[in-house]
Every structure is written in C-alpha cells, then in structure tokens.
Amino acid sequence: xxxxxxxxxxxxxxxxxxxxxxxxxxxxxxxxxxxxxxxxxxxxxxxxxxxxxxxxxxxxxxxxxxxxxxxxxxxxxxxxxxxxxxxxxxxxxxxxxxxxxxxxxxxxxxxxxxxxxxxxxxxxxxxxxxxxxxxxxxxxxxxxxxxxxxxxxxxxxxxxxxxxxxxxxxxxxxxxxxxxxxxxxxxxxxxxxxxxxxxxxxxxxxxxxxxxxxxxxxxxxxxxxxxxxxxxxxxxxxxxxxxxxxxxxxxxxxxxxxxxxxxxxxxxxxx
Numbered sequence: 001x002x003x004x005x006x007x008x009x010x011x012x013x014x015x016x017x018x019x020x021x022x023x024x025x026x027x028x029x030x031x032x033x034x035x036x037x038x039x040x041x042x043x044x045x046x047x048x049x050x051x052x053x054x055x056x057x058x059x060x061x062x063x064x065x066x067x068x069x070x071x072x073x074x075x076x077x078x079x080x081x082x083x084x085x086x087x088x089x090x091x092x093x094x095x096x097x098x099x100x101x102x103x104x105x106x107x108x109x110x111x112x113x114x115x116x117x118x119x120x121x122x123x124x125x126x127x128x129x130x131x132x133x134x135x136x137x138x139x140x141x142x143x144x145x146x147x148x149x150x151x152x153x154x155x156x157x158x159x160x161x162x163x164x165x166x167x168x169x170x171x172x173x174x175x176x177x178x179x180x181x182x183x184x185x186x187x188x189x190x191x192x193x194x195x196x197x198x199x200x201x202x203x204x205x206x207x208x209x210x211x212x213x214x215x216x217x218x219x220x221x222x223x224x225x226x227x228x229x230x231x232x233x234x235x236x237x238x239x240x241x242x243x244x245x246x247x248x249x250x251x252x253x254x255x256x257x258x259x260x261x262x263x264x265x266x267x268x269x270x271x
Contacts, residue, residue: 089122090171090209092131092222095178098265099203099226100160101194102182103239105247105260108193110143110185113151113160113263116205118169119176128169128220130213133183137201137228145183152180159251160263194236200269201226223271235264 095115102111112133120126133145152163160180171177188195207220239262242250247260 088120088124088126088171088173088209090126090128090207090220091119091121092205092207092220093117094224094268097268099268100263100265101232101236102261102263103194103236105242105244106190108187108190110145110188110194111148111182112145113180113182114268115178116181117176117178118171120171120173123173124210125173126171126209128171129208129211131181131183131205131207131220132218134204134206135185135201136204138197138199141196141201143185145185148182148184150179151182159257190240193240194233196228196233198228198230198233201228202271225269225271226266227269228266232264232266239264 093116095117100113102113104111116131118126118128131147134142135145136142147166149165150163151160153159154161160182162182163180169177169179203224203226205222205224206218208216208218209220211219248256250257250260250262
C-alpha cells in the first residue's frame, strides 16, 4: 500500500475534522463562519472525489478497504456540517436529447451511454454512491442496468472514450455535475442481444444519495422514455454481426475505433 497516499489522506481528513469541530463549538460566528463552512464543504467535496476516484483503480484489497473506510468517515463528517433539518436535495435528469445504445465486438451485454445532470438543491453535501436504470418495454421486456464507467468526448463529440471507472460523486449544496455515464445490462448472449420488440420503453434511473447501496434502499429517482424502432434494432444487429475486417474500417480505415465499439442514438422523450 502507498504510505505516501495514506499519510496524505490521514492529514486531509484530520484537517477537515478539526475545522468542523472548531466551527461546531462556536469559534467562528456570523459571515466568517458561513464563509469558512463553504470553504470546508468545497474541500470535503474535493477529498471525496479524489478518494472515490482512487477506489475505482485500487488493486490491493487492503488499499481499497482503507480508502472505503476513509470515504465513510468523510460521509459522516459531511453530515455534521449542517443541521438535521438541512438535507441534500439531489435531482437527476438527462443532459441531452439522445441516449446512445452501444455495441462492442464479442460483448453480449447491452449498454447505453447517457449524459446525466445531477443537481443539489439542498443544503448538505450530496454523495451519489450508485446509479441503476430499469429499462421496461412492450411484451414484458425488463432489464436492469448498472452504472459501469464515466466517459468523455473526442473528435468534436463524435467519439465517446472512457474517462474513469465509476466512483462516488460528491455535489456541494447548490452545485451540479454533468457526467457522461455508461450503464451496462445483463449477459443476454450474442444471439439475443438487442432482440427486443419495437415500441416505447420507460427508463427509470434510481440511485443512492448519502446512503450505502449494499444496505439501504434507493432515494433518488428519475423517469423518461425512448422509442425503439425496427430501424434502430436493424442497425444494432448489423454491428453485432460484423467481423474483425469490418471493425478495422470503422468509423474510418485510417482511424478505426480501438475499442471496436459503435453507438446508435435514440431520442429521449421526457417523462
């Protein structure tokens, strides 16, 4: 385990806790206290973001366990910065007009990319610890998707590339975060992948804010709809059938996609 990292984390946590204790016992009052509390929350958000990102890449079980314990301490610290009557008020909704269904060579799991906006209208730091999406359509079709990775844009927005693995997202009071998130579904087998009936589908996105996905129910929800046509299914099925030679030419022979993946947009209909 990286002892330098551990020392830095311990130092940061100790500083944050000391500042909160000082504020709570009344050493800071009036505007000065409010200003320092805002600065404290900003520091807390940065610490949670950094540690969350480190958790997603930790390889040693001991390091991951330590970082998760530290993150839990920071959650508890964040809860003390405001009164019990002041809670995080996170809302979730798509940040653009399309959802992108993804096909990747030899991957039998459906996936979609969606730009997601998370906004905190409350008065406490909101930590989003997990997101899921239930896709429900005609003829009893229903699939559970879980967040898989964060993505960014290249080539003027024409290509989605992974920016990091999933990790907790901290949003300060009054703040917002616009994230590209990929959700991945169950293994359906290549033959059945995207063999879905056409029609209108409901997408219910749910999540956990300031609570553990392992032990508690969701407390964040947003609904919208998509219409899947026979043309949409045909395009996805065409990509599923591609061989190595076809992927080597996509999207251009001089610049093929290194992940051998393609995305098809489907328009989002507000709920």
